[in-house]
Every structure is written in structure tokens, then in C-alpha cells.
Amino acid sequence: MAAERLVVVGGDAAGMAAASQARRLRKPDELEIIAFERGHFTSYSACGIPYWVGGVVDGPDALIARSPEEHRARDIDLRLRTEVTELDLDRCRVRTRQLDDGGRESWTGFDKLVLATGARPRRPALPGIDAPGVHGVQTLDDGRALLDTLEATEGRRAVVVGAGYIGVEMAEALIRRGYEVTVLEQSEQPMSTLDPDMGALVHTAMCGLGIETVRGAAVTAVLTDAEGRARAVTTEDAEYPADVIVLGMGVQPETTLAAAAGLPLGESGGLLTDLAMRVRGQDAIWAGGDCVEVLDLVSGHTRHIALGTHANKHGQVIGSNVGGGYATFPGVVGTAVSKVCDLEIARTGLLERHARAAGLRFVTVTIESTNQAGYYPGARPMHVKMLAEHRTGRLLGVQIVGHEGAGKRVDIAAVALTAGMTVEQMTTLDLGYAPPFSPVWDPVLVAARKATAAIRAAGV
Structure with a gap:
């Protein structure tokens, strides 16, 4: 046979x-x-x-x-x-x-x-978008092609189109290579995978790192030189010179x-x-x-x-x-984590717009805490935003922006989402504690307590 x-x-x-x-x-x-x-x-x-x-x-x-x-x-x-x-x-x-x-x-x-x-990579149908010097980054071949361009280019000006995960990570990579980096983002804030209020924290951090981040910038064309090579990116309002252009608009x-x-x-x-x-x-x-x-x-x-x-x-x-066995993939809760230099960015579950699109009623809370006990040397700020379903208190989503140790805290919320926990149930989670790692009330649990109070205050 x-x-x-x-x-x-x-x-x-x-x-x-x-x-x-x-x-x-x-x-x-x-x-x-x-x-x-x-x-x-x-x-x-x-x-x-x-x-x-x-x-x-x-x-x-x-x-x-x-x-x-x-x-x-x-x-x-x-x-x-x-x-x-x-x-x-x-x-x-x-x-x-x-x-x-x-x-x-x-x-x-x-x-x-x-x-x-x-x-x-998303590559909009714009004039000059396929010119040499314009790079999408999805495969190792793409990475090699971009490095070849960087090594062959004498100029040090880079434009990143889009401030999603790839855009932000590529901006950091280019900063590390000594480039002057401008990020053009069409939305009101970078990281559209976050709600705008949390994206604003990322914008502030990017500016502090020397990354020029232009919001509300819809790209209209890539300009080329006499040899057909990309030399600038234009928006409705301005022109941004570039020796290399990276597309970071997602996939x-x-x-x-x-x-x-x-x-x-x-x-x-x-x-x-x-x-x-x-x-x-x-x-x-x-x-x-x-x-x-x-x-x-x-x-x-x-x-x-x-x-x-x-x-x-x-x-x-x-x-x-x-192969003759049996297995299933039940689904996801939408967990993702990234960073720009030492700022960690994480989310899981629904954003506000996702919850509205799903027809859900919800409350939101945002807290500011620290990644370690406040008195411990090196403690840094951390912001946690939490969405919970109105009346039931079911956890719907969490977003975290902070420094060392902030990003992977999203895994607590990912497990809670998968288990279908309420924010009140989350407040009793037995999480690890020591001053070098967390305040006595972990920031995620602080947000859960505040969300529980908001659910009670909202009533029926």
C-alpha cells in the first residue's frame, strides 16, 4: 500500500x-x-x-x-x-x-x-512605496535585505511608517544603530493595540528616547531621487527626508x-x-x-x-x-508584549473599542503603581488599565505600560481571562511577593480591587 x-x-x-x-x-x-x-x-x-x-x-x-x-x-x-x-x-x-x-x-x-x-507587511498602494530603500520586515530574508541597505547607506536618517509593535521595535533598533528616527503614525497615539490613553504613555517614552513621533500623520507618498531610490516620505502636511524607510503598519x-x-x-x-x-x-x-x-x-x-x-x-x-491523533486549538485571549528600550508594553483581552464592537457594557479603571516595593532601590512607575463587564464583573481586558517586570505581569490577566474569572475573584489570587519584585499589593491586584469597586458603584 x-x-x-x-x-x-x-x-x-x-x-x-x-x-x-x-x-x-x-x-x-x-x-x-x-x-x-x-x-x-x-x-x-x-x-x-x-x-x-x-x-x-x-x-x-x-x-x-x-x-x-x-x-x-x-x-x-x-x-x-x-x-x-x-x-x-x-x-x-x-x-x-x-x-x-x-x-x-x-x-x-x-x-x-x-x-x-x-x-x-501592509504596504499601501502609494506612489513610490515599492522603491529601493523601502523595507517591510516579516521574514529573515527581509531582515537581511534591510541590513544590506543600512550597511550600504551613508546617511543616518530613518523614517518608520506606523507605530505598531513592529514599528516601535524597529524604531528602537534603528536608534541603537545611531540613526535619527522619525515615526509617522496615522492614529492619535502610537501602539493602536492599546487604548489611546495608554498609547499616550508610550508616546511620551518614545519622545524621551529621542524618537520623533508624529501622530495623526497619514502618509501620502514616498519620494524618489533621480536613480529611483527612496529619499523622503510625505504626509498631507510635511515632507520627511529619509535614507531608509521601514514599514511598521502591521501585517x-x-x-x-x-x-x-x-x-x-x-x-x-x-x-x-x-x-x-x-x-x-x-x-x-x-x-x-x-x-x-x-x-x-x-x-x-x-x-x-x-x-x-x-x-x-x-x-x-x-x-x-x-498524523492520526487528535488535538484542538480552543482560541486565544489576545495576549501580546513588546518593549521600546526599557519601557515594557503589554495587553491581553479586549480594548475599549473591541468591547463596544462586541456589544458589551463595561467599566474601566487605571492605576499607577510601581514595579517593586516603593522603598526598594530602582522602583519605577507602572500603569495598569483594566476593563470589566458591567454587572457580572467578568474581566475583559488588561493593558500595562511600565518598566522592568511590568510586561510579563500581563500573564496573570491572561490566565484569569482564560479561566473566565471576575475582577473580584482576582483580588484573592495568591501571587508571589518580595520587595525586589512587587509591592505587597501587586499592581494587577490593585487594579482588580479598583475595578471591583467600580462595578459595585455602577450598580445594575
Whole structure:
């Protein structure tokens, strides 16, 4: 009896985690695994790219969890620099093109298919946006291209378009490399993944670090020089000279192939799957990573959240199911953490606008505390914002902006959200305490106490 064939499209976290887990469960004579990756690398940490660019960590090898050679040694037929250009679902096959071999095309059949096509940086259709010197940062190849530009550029002016996670982290990386950095953000505050009042704290910190942050700046074009190279970014009000431009406006699901094949997509353009990560309406197609939408356990709606933590879990679930086992991915609460220099930024659950969109009534509280006991040397301020559902007191979301030890405190709230706890229940959590780590009342618990009081004051 011939072995079944699994084809994996995409060689990073979700795709190779799926392939590896399937291989653990099924031998090569039972399941042939072919994985296609259009880049030069596999199984790497895209989250580490800003730190590579900033010189904090070595790269690219240090960012690779498992090399192509290691995957091949585990009987996975991994084919680099091979782009999948079409899905033929009627005939159960994919069309591929060799990127380094004259564009040679061929078809490969499959019994089971995994789509792990990732996400792509948002690149608005503006004049000059594709000019040399304009960089999106999503893959190790992108990181290498940006470093090549930085090493070849004599000027020291950088413009970052967008102040989301990638934008803020890239601004820090460029500051570390000695660049004058201007960040252009269309929203009223940086970090639109926070509520504006918490984003304002990030703006203040960025300005203090020497990063010029222009808010309410809608980019209209990238200007080029006589050789066609990017030289400036324009908004409706001003022109900002630039020797290098980095796009930090977030990412969108890379589902071009899926859309062309008629597979179901959600509001954000991400693939829709069931709890087993099987594409809805399909028996032999799975999808995971940055190309899918996931269930938000707090709002009950699907969302696109591009994080390596989710991608690796998706891959494990997919590989288990493809390999004959059983696993599910129940959903997320939307936890994320970042930093700009020594300022830590974290959130989990819903923002105010998310809660309103979900039709929820809620109260909000914000407290200021310290990351350590106030009398302990080096104690720094920390702000915690908490959302709780009106009447029930159910925790809906937490945002934290502070210094050392602030960011990972969001994990307390993430667990509480997953457990469906109320803010009153949170006030009795038995958290660790010692002056070097926390005040006697941890800031998250202080916020929970204040939120509990607000719920009681709001009545019915």
C-alpha cells in the first residue's frame, strides 16, 4: 500500500511544526511529507528580527530553531526557494515554481494539505512605496535585505511608517544603530493595540528616547531621487527626508492562494478553520499560523492575530490530527508584549473599542503603581488599565505600560481571562511577593480591587 502524501505550504513555525509532529506520529513508509518554502530559511523567530537589526542578538543563524538540513534528516522532503503558485483542489495538487532555477514549474499531488503561508507587511498602494530603500520586515530574508541597505547607506536618517509593535521595535533598533528616527503614525497615539490613553504613555517614552513621533500623520507618498531610490516620505502636511524607510503598519494574512481556490476567509482575510485547525468545509486541508483567524475567547468572534506563539501551537495541533491523533486549538485571549528600550508594553483581552464592537457594557479603571516595593532601590512607575463587564464583573481586558517586570505581569490577566474569572475573584489570587519584585499589593491586584469597586458603584 502506497504511503499517503502530505504537502505543506510554508516552512516557518506553523508549517514545520505540523510536518515535524506528523512525522513523529507516522513513519515515512506511511506518510510522505513534502514542504515548500519560497525563502532561504525555515523554522525561525521572526520576532527576533528587530533585535538582530539593532545588534542585540546575532543573526540569522541564531534565530533559526531548526535548519533545513535538520528537517531533511527527519525524513521531511523540504524544498527551499520553491513558491506554490496555485492550488488545484479538484485534482488535489499544487503548482510550484522554482525561484532559483529559471522559473521551472511543476505539479505535485497531495492526499493531505497544510496551508501555512503566513502574513505579509501592509504596504499601501502609494506612489513610490515599492522603491529601493523601502523595507517591510516579516521574514529573515527581509531582515537581511534591510541590513544590506543600512550597511550600504551613508546617511543616518530613518523614517518608520506606523507605530505598531513592529514599528516601535524597529524604531528602537534603528536608534541603537545611531540613526535619527522619525515615526509617522496615522492614529492619535502610537501602539493602536492599546487604548489611546495608554498609547499616550508610550508616546511620551518614545519622545524621551529621542524618537520623533508624529501622530495623526497619514502618509501620502514616498519620494524618489533621480536613480529611483527612496529619499523622503510625505504626509498631507510635511515632507520627511529619509535614507531608509521601514514599514511598521502591521501585517495581513497571506491568503492569495486560498482566496483563488475559493477557501473560506473571515473579515480580516484570514482562513477560517474548526477547532482541529481543519479549513472549514474541507476534509483534508488544514491551515495555521499568521494566515488564519482564531477564536477570541473573550468576545466570541474570530480575529487575526499574527504571533509565533499561536503559530507553533497551531502546527502541533495540525500535525497531531494529520498524523492520526487528535488535538484542538480552543482560541486565544489576545495576549501580546513588546518593549521600546526599557519601557515594557503589554495587553491581553479586549480594548475599549473591541468591547463596544462586541456589544458589551463595561467599566474601566487605571492605576499607577510601581514595579517593586516603593522603598526598594530602582522602583519605577507602572500603569495598569483594566476593563470589566458591567454587572457580572467578568474581566475583559488588561493593558500595562511600565518598566522592568511590568510586561510579563500581563500573564496573570491572561490566565484569569482564560479561566473566565471576575475582577473580584482576582483580588484573592495568591501571587508571589518580595520587595525586589512587587509591592505587597501587586499592581494587577490593585487594579482588580479598583475595578471591583467600580462595578459595585455602577450598580445594575
